[in-house]
Every structure is written in C-alpha cells, then in structure tokens.
Amino acid sequence: MFFDHLVLGAAGEFLNIGDIIVTLVIFSLLMLLLKKFAWGPLMGVMQQREELIASEIEAAENSRQESHKLLEEQRAILKDASTQAQQIVENAKKQGEVSREDIITTARAEAGRMKDAAVQEIANEREKAIAAVRDEVVALSLLAASKVLDKEISEEENRQLINETIAKAGELQ
Incomplete structure (x- = not known):
C-alpha cells in the first residue's frame, strides 16, 4: 500500500497507516459496544444508586422531622399532665379545707346539741327533784299538821294547805 509508509515517526521510523486506521476502527467499534x-x-445502576441514596436521605429527613414533631407533642402532653396534676393537688387541698370546715x-353543732340536751336533762331532773321534795314536804306537813291539830283533815284540804305553804316558801326564796 502506498500510504502505508508515508508517515514518519518521531524517531525517524515509518508508521504503518493501515494499522492505525484498523486500530481506530476497532477502537471506535469497541467504544460503541461499551457504550x-x-x-x-x-x-x-449508578442512577438507581443515586435515586436510592436520595430516597434514603429524604426518608431520614422525614424521620427526623417526624421525631421532632413527636418530641414537641410529648413535651406538650407532659406540660398538660403537669398542669393537670397541679390542678388536682390544688383541688384536693381546697376540698380538704372544705371537709375540715364541715367537720368542725x-x-x-353536735357539741351544742349535746350541751343543750344536757342542760334540758338537768332542768328536767331539777324539776323532778323539786317535785319529789314538794311531795315529801307535803307528806311531812300533813303528818305534822295532823299531829298538831290532832285531827284529820281531808286530803283536798291538806293539799291546798301544803300548796299555799310551798308557794309562800317559794316567794321567800
């Protein structure tokens, strides 16, 4: 071939142009096949890997945002629970005070009722004692009067006489 020996190399040697053309054709064909x-x-594969990494980064970001949101919700719930617990304690204290006042x-009232009942019972017992003493005085007066007068007077007259004597004795006190 005529063009096979026309090109000189850097060291002064002849280059084989046919080999160069064949090498270029094979290289181009190999590049097309590789492509x-x-x-x-x-x-x-690289595109799939890139999409997988991007989706994992997005999922991680979503998880971070979701966990941040849940953390804020938990803090709000904890704050509400603390507030409610404090209100329950305050209400219990108030209810305790009300109960204490009710009990007092x-x-x-029970002590006053018992005192009034005791005073009434004392008054009743005093009246009974006075009545018993009057009856006893009446009986003794009748006995003394019948002995003094040495005569017997009627029961009705004795009672009237004793009641008058007792009334006079009561006025003297």
Whole structure:
C-alpha cells in the first residue's frame, strides 16, 4: 500500500497507516459496544444508586422531622399532665379545707346539741327533784299538821294547805 509508509515517526521510523486506521476502527467499534452494553447499564445502576441514596436521605429527613414533631407533642402532653396534676393537688387541698370546715362545723353543732340536751336533762331532773321534795314536804306537813291539830283533815284540804305553804316558801326564796 502506498500510504502505508508515508508517515514518519518521531524517531525517524515509518508508521504503518493501515494499522492505525484498523486500530481506530476497532477502537471506535469497541467504544460503541461499551457504550451500548457496559456504559448504559453502568449508568443505569449508578442512577438507581443515586435515586436510592436520595430516597434514603429524604426518608431520614422525614424521620427526623417526624421525631421532632413527636418530641414537641410529648413535651406538650407532659406540660398538660403537669398542669393537670397541679390542678388536682390544688383541688384536693381546697376540698380538704372544705371537709375540715364541715367537720368542725358539724362537731360544734353536735357539741351544742349535746350541751343543750344536757342542760334540758338537768332542768328536767331539777324539776323532778323539786317535785319529789314538794311531795315529801307535803307528806311531812300533813303528818305534822295532823299531829298538831290532832285531827284529820281531808286530803283536798291538806293539799291546798301544803300548796299555799310551798308557794309562800317559794316567794321567800
């Protein structure tokens, strides 16, 4: 071939142009085959890997935001629970005070009722004792009067006489 020996190399040697052309054709063919069978699938795998990493980053960000939101909700719930607990304690204290006042009022009323009952019972017993003493005085007066007068007077007259004597004795006191 005529063009096979025309090009001189850097060291003064002749280069084989046919070999260069064949090498370029084979290289171009190899590049086309690599692009079709290796580069495309390799780029597809790389694209899938990129999408997987992007989705994992997005999922991690969503999880972080969700956990932050849950943390805020838990803090709000805890604050509400603390407020409610404090209100329950305050209400219990107030109810305790009301109950204490009710118990004191009830105890005072019961003590007053017992005192009034005792005073009434004492008055009743005093009246009974006075009546018993009057009856005894009447009986003794009748006995003394009948001995003094040495005569017997009627029961009705004796009672009237004794009642008058007792009434006079009561006026003297």
